[in-house]
Every structure is written in structure tokens, then in C-alpha cells.
Amino acid sequence: MATLQLASWATNLAYANLTSGVLIAANKSLYNWAGCAIGGFAFQPAPQIALNTTLSPFSGPPTSSILGSTNGSISRGFADAQVAALVNGIASHVDDYDDTHLETIIHPAGPVASALLAIAEAYGPVTGHEFITAFVAGVEAECKLGLSVSPEHYDVGWHITSTVGSIGAAVAVGKLLKLDTTHMQHAIGVAATQVVGMQEFFGSDTKSFHIGRAAQGGMLAALLAKNGYTSSLQALEAKYGWLHVVSTRENATAYFDQLGNVWEIEKNTFKPFPCGIVMHPVIDGAIQLSNETALKGLSINDIRTVELRVNPEVLILTGKTNPQTGLEAKFSIFHAAAIGILYGEATPSQFTNDVVKNSTVVDMRKKVNVTEDKSVSKAEAYVSLTLNDGTTLEKHVEHAKGSIENPLSDAELKMKFMQQVSLVIGDKRAENAYKAFSGVRDMEDVAVIRGLY
Amino acid sequence: MATLQLASWATNLAYANLTSGVLIAANKSLYNWAGCAIGGFAFQPAPQIALNTTLSPFSGPPTSSILGSTNGSISRGFADAQVAALVNGIASHVDDYDDTHLETIIHPAGPVASALLAIAEAYGPVTGHEFITAFVAGVEAECKLGLSVSPEHYDVGWHITSTVGSIGAAVAVGKLLKLDTTHMQHAIGVAATQVVGMQEFFGSDTKSFHIGRAAQGGMLAALLAKNGYTSSLQALEAKYGWLHVVSTRENATAYFDQLGNVWEIEKNTFKPFPCGIVMHPVIDGAIQLSNETALKGLSINDIRTVELRVNPEVLILTGKTNPQTGLEAKFSIFHAAAIGILYGEATPSQFTNDVVKNSTVVDMRKKVNVTEDKSVSKAEAYVSLTLNDGTTLEKHVEHAKGSIENPLSDAELKMKFMQQVSLVIGDKRAENAYKAFSGVRDMEDVAVIRGLY
DSSP, X not given: OHHHHHHHHHHHOOGGGOXXXXXXXXXXXXXXXXXXXXXXXXXXHHHHIIIIIIIGGGBOSXXXXXXXOSSOTTTTTEEOHHHHHHHHHHHHHTTSOSEEETTTTBOOHHHHHHHHXXXXXXXXXXOHHHHHHHHHHHHHHHHHHHHHHTTHHHHTTBOHHHHHHHHHHHHHHHHHTTOOHHHHHHHXXXXXXXXXXXXXXXXXXXXXXXXXXXXXXXXXXXXHHHTTOOOOTTTTTSTTSHHHHHOSOOOHHHHHTTTTTSOGGGGEEEOSSSSOGXXXXXXXXXXXXXXXXXXXXXXGXXXXXXXEEEOHHHHHHHBOSSOOXXXXXXXXXXXXXXXXXXHSOOSGGGGSHHHHHOHHHHHHHXXXXXXXXXXXXXXXXXXXXXXXXXXXXXXXXXXXXXXXXXXXXXXXXXXXXXXXXXXXXXXXXHHHHHHHHTOGGGOSXXXXXXXXX | OHHHHHHHHHHHOOGGGOOHHHHHHHHHHHHHHHHHHHHHHHXXXXXXXXXXXXXXXXXXXXXXXXXXXXXXXXXXXXXXXXXXXXXXXXXXHTTSOSEEETTTTBOOHHHHHHHHHHHHHHHOOOXXXXXXXXXXXXXXXXXXXXXXXXXXXXXXTBOHHHHHHHXXXXXXXXXXXXXXXXXXHHHHHHHHTEEEOBGGGTTSXXXXXXXXXXXXXXXXXXXXXXXXXXXXXXXXXXXXXXXXXXXXXXXXXXXXXXXXXXXXXXXXXXXXXXXXXXXXXXXXXXXXXXXXXXXXXXXXXXXXXXXXXXXXHHHHHHBOSSOOSHHHHTTBHHHHHHHHHHHSOOSXXXXXXXXXXXXXXXXXXXXXXXXXXXXXXXXXXXXXXXXXXXXXXXXXXXXXXXXXXXXXXXXXXXXXXXXHHHHHHHHHHHHHHHHHHTOGGGOSOGGGGGGOO
């Protein structure tokens, strides 16, 4: 019944059902996604390789925006909706700077918004209300599914954002295409059978490919279903269907019963640091240490050691001691602590290939030691720094900046958007882009967004 | 080391390494694939929905043939290579009439050939020798990988043809693009992270989508890697890589050690009946019964019961008692027995929606009873028929027609091709198509094939 239950809820969801809390969360999730995609495309090779040298020969008529591409090789930053979904998905995730549903470690907006914007531009007009409703349907679908297989599904090595993301994207696009419940079930099926993403690829270009491919595959699933392509009406719950094949735990019905009552999108958080979320407590602590007056005027030579005490998951996911690229450094707890202390901030600028190879940073990473401690939760970290004179400074971060308990303020989230986007298109256009992407709900046709910044 | 071992073997493989047995098997595999794709596209909705109503708005310049499409909506049967790989993959598998590597139940040609022909046409010139070498590399890659996770991987519900198929397609396309070993490792990685296909979708349009999506995803992986997209050099063997994530058994090195010594393509078999291979022994027995003189002149009303004794896997995969469509009937052992006895043959004509709903066929299916017996191998079946007068006729099929032990002759395989293709383009052009697809190895540019029939 799980597939029917999800499809039925999604097809019946109306804009009027969305609470003010949901609307606020959806709005933040959307513009944060757009800012990440714009910044990610402009400064990372992955989305540019995917678009310019790989997929441009395969693009059909350029209906849909490539975010962040102002001079792309295809018709000034447009491509067909399938290509756009893939490239925008890659770009939105490539900096590991997007959003996080902390219970599942899903980054919800990427697969769903990347598919939705591309299809809305190609198949419009789509109103802001329709767009937001479809977006929320997709996010709820992927997060409820993620909850129902967590943590077992993630623990075996799947990259949960993309494995549930294709289904979220299919539900969202299916909603926009006004599929009935049966067709939505088929869309869920075609999406469910495309399981993209493993953790081995963290630290490489392939991590962000997962999100793009999920967006594209989910869109394709919804389009196929709309046109009568059949899959299964029990795609999720069947013995050889999604839940059982990809996880030893499945509890979908329990979570689907809460659809529309407990809104997962309200739990969405936004990353203040562009890297794996399990490193955020350490970075927060390291930045706090860097601001200590006791360190002012000292150099790296005065620092004897940095000791981290963290949950064991941190080393499993981010144990790279000697990263060689910016992308690898996003999964190095050693790099995270080093740059937090050295720079007092953690922005995309601290995760470039140059900074990763900087000799001071390399030396600093070598001073970092990590102790695993099961009694430390994944949300917290102990960061202590010992000087050569024996002075020890310690910070205990209970909830890192960006967590549910310590979220970015609206002003901080806007500043994050502006910092990313201004570098690409300048302050004035960035401000226009912020207004555009934070004003989707009031648009009569979301496709106009391309002309607003 | 598994990823490096596979990549290294594939990049070093030369046409001169291929034995005459390998060349013969590759040739049969290729033209059988083409025949299935031509017939599949013309008479099944799945590939036509995928192409005409779904993907045509997304096709770039039409470089690559859509097999079987003589009047498609895109430029008389062409599309871009990504779309062509997807559609040809669907078409080649949609009738469940293709080829089978029996140890793994992989249908090897579909993902590999669908990607290869499309890319050869788009990126040529590609010689016949290059094409055949790449094809063999892809087939060996997917079958060795399949062996290394069998049967556990299949048993949990994955559709192994597509889950290994994307990797096979990436190896083949990567070979054609002349990737070096490191780039081939990255290609394997991008392909490995795209795990498409679950058994729940057997009997629906989504089953054949698996093969098309694997072909397309593997091609995309090779193109991305060629352009510098990074994945992992240990994509297969890493703790959170392909082998461990998708199976509890992994023994890749043991099989990769045999690459180039034991050729899996030589074990490829060709289906005489367009349906799930586990049903073939029953169909063979049913057809034999239908030819018994004792049944001549009798009607269905004279038949009391048909008793099947089969391996338990048969009911797991093909237990649909009351199929409603031709695709569902391809996974109904009840339908298989019924049409074998009623028609004395099992061709695509016995798996149409009309035949499935025919009242005589429905009545006949109801007379079929199945007994599971672990002592009966998957290769064999006992089929017995009891008349109302008490007469019982029994057939024991030890190895079904089309198996390694009882293969189609060259003439029969050609006839299978001709039967499928003649219905689409007439006898004369079918004969030309047979010559073309069975003559690939001698071509200076495989792309000319489109003009030969």
C-alpha cells in the first residue's frame, strides 16, 4: 500500500494545505538551492565538464536555464530540460554547501528543485503556487522514504540524497504534470528502479553527479508515466521492490501515515560551511578557537597539537588525512579543523585545490589528531588546541552553526546566497536573483525567473 | 585492485586476442540483438512511448539509428546517441527474446551493443575490428562482474542485466573512445554508481527500460570520464563501492583473473521463445506435447489438467496466474504452458494482449497446475497432460531448446532474425539487414550499416 499511499497523498496535496511554516521553509530551501547552483556551476569543474564537453552535443532545444552559466556554450546558458536537470543538480551539490535534513542526511532540494525548474520552464506556464506545492510534495516524499530506511540504508554505503532523490523528483514533476494517482504510482516505480549513488564517490566529481542524475531520472520517470509507460503499482513495498532491495529496514507506512501532519521540509537546515555535514561541529569549534584572544599574534609554529573528540561516524565519512583536491578536502576532518583555526572561516575559498596544497595548511593538518567516542553525538564535537607552552584551549560544540537548534538567521542565509552569487554575476544582479528565487510563490509563470536577474 | 584489473584488461584487449570462437559468438550476439531491437521497436509500445512522446523533445542532433523505426517522428528514425542508446536498449529487450548468459541470467548484448552502435555512429569512423573488440570487452566485463556477485545479488531482487549492464556499456564505450586505464577506472566508477533495475518491474514496460537506461548511463559514464570527470579508482572493491553495496557476495578478483582465458561470450545463448528464460523448459515440453499424435483432433475440452513439476525459482519469477497483458504473460508459467500446448509454438504472436485475453487461452491457463521441486534443476521441467479419458502424456525436458546443450543452429538463429525483421521491413530488406549486422567485423566504418538495409 505504500506506493498508493504516497501517490495518493501527493496528487491530492493542494497549496492551501501548506502551512505558513512549510511555505517559509520551502522558500528558504529554494533560494538556498539556487544560490548553491549558481556558485557551484561557476567555480567547479564538474558541472562544466558535464555540460560543455559532455552533454552539449546531446541537448535538444534549449528550453531550460543552466544556473550560473552566463556564457555557456549552449545558447547563452540554456539546454533541454533533461540536460538542465542533470547539470543544475550537479551544480547545486558540488560545493557540499546545500541543505540537510539531519535525521536522514538527505540534502532535499537538489534533486527536486533541479528537476522542477527545468520542467517548469519547458512545459509552462506553471504558477508559483503549483511550483511550491510540487516542490513540497517531492521533498516530503524523499524525506519520508529516507526516514523509513534509515539508518540501515545509509550504513551499507548508499548516498541517500540521490537514492531517494529520484523518487522525490518524480513525485514533484508528476505533481506539476498533474498525474492522477495511478500514473503517479507508475512514475514512482520508474524512479524507484533507478538507484543512483554510493558513498565511495564522496570527494570526487561523481558525488554531485548523483544528485543531477537523480533529478534527471526522476523527471524522465514522470514523463514516461504521463505518456502511459507502465511500471508497478507496488514499486516500493513489493518483495523485489525498492524498500526491500535497498534496505534491511523498511517502515514506510509508519512515516507515510504522517504525510501532511509532520512536515519534513520544516526540519530542513542550511549549511554554513561547504563540506560534509558531520564536520560542521568541528569547524564551528575550530573557528571559535581561532577567535580566542590567547591565539592572537601566534603562528602555526606555536601550536603543538589539535585534538578532536567526535562520533565514530566522522572518521568513517571524513577520514581523509591527506586530501589532494578541494573536493577531497570536503571529506577530511583534518582539513576542516586546520582551515577553521588558520582562516577563522570555512567558505568555498578554503576548499580550493590551492588551499588544500598550501604548505601551512598541510602542516596544520598534520597537527590534528582525532579520537572516536561513541558518547559524543554526531551533532557535537570537542575541539581542543594545545600550544607549545602547554596552554590548552577547548571548545565543546553541542549543536553546530546551521543545525536545527542553532540555525542560520534569515540575514545569514541571504548573505550566504549573496556571497555565492555576487562572485558570479555581481552584487546588483545577485540582489535581483535573490528577489527572484525568494519570490517564486507569487509568480504567475515561474519561467519568467530567467529574465529577472 | 578489481577496478584497476578490469580497466587494465579492457584497455589492453586487442582484436588479435579474440579467438575464432569468440568472434563467432560476438557475431551471433550482435545480429541477434539487432533483430530483437528491430522487432521490439516496431511491435511494442514501450520503446515507442520512450522515443516518440517522451524523449523526442530532448533529442539533440540525430546522429544515431533507432533500430526498427522507419517512420519515427525524429528525422526518419534517428536521434542523438544518448536517446538512441536508451531506446535501442528498450527495444532489444522488450520482447524478452534476446540472449542469455545462463550462469548469471544476464542478457549481455542489450546494454553493450545499444550503447556502442549509438556512439559509433556519432563519433566515428569506427572499424569493425574496433567495434567487435569493444563489444567483447563490455560483455566480458558485465558477465565476470555478474559471476562475482551471483546468485546473492539476483536473489535479493536486482535485475542483473542492467545492474552490471551499465558497467559493461561504460567499458565498451570507453574502449571505443580509447580511454587509458585510469580514465577507464573513472568510467567504471561513474557507471557503477548508477544501479538500475529491480525484479518487481518484470512484466511491465519498466523491465526493458532497465536495459536502455543501463546503456545510456554507461555511455554517459565513459564520456564524462573521457572529459576528465573523476570518480574513484576503487569503485568496485571499496568498502562503500559497487560490490559490497549491491551484494553480500563478491569474488571479483577470482573471475577477473580469468579475463581473456575463459570467455563468457562463448557461453551466450539465444532465446527461441520471447519470455522469461526459466519458462523455456516448460514451453519446450508443452510444444512437444502439442505435436503428439494422441492429441490430434482433440479440443481443449478434452484436456483435464496440465501438471508442471519445476524448480521453485520458476514460480518466484513467473508465478502470474492471470496475466492481463502480453508483457505480464512473459512472466506467467501458466500462460507459457497454455500457449505451448494450444499453438505448438511460442513466438511474439503468442504474447500479444489479444492472445492473453483470448477465452480459450484463459481457460487453458486455468487447467495448469505447478508443483515446486528442488530436485528439478532450473534447466529442466516435467510437463504432463491428462485427458478426460484418463490418458496421461508426459515430457521431461532436460535442457530446453536454446540452452548451451541444445542450442539454436545457425540456420535457426538466422530464421529468428528474419522472422522478426521481415515483419517490419519485408523479406528483402531483412535479408540485407542480416548481411549487414552479421558482417560488422569487416566494415571500415560501422556507421555505414544504416545504409545497407
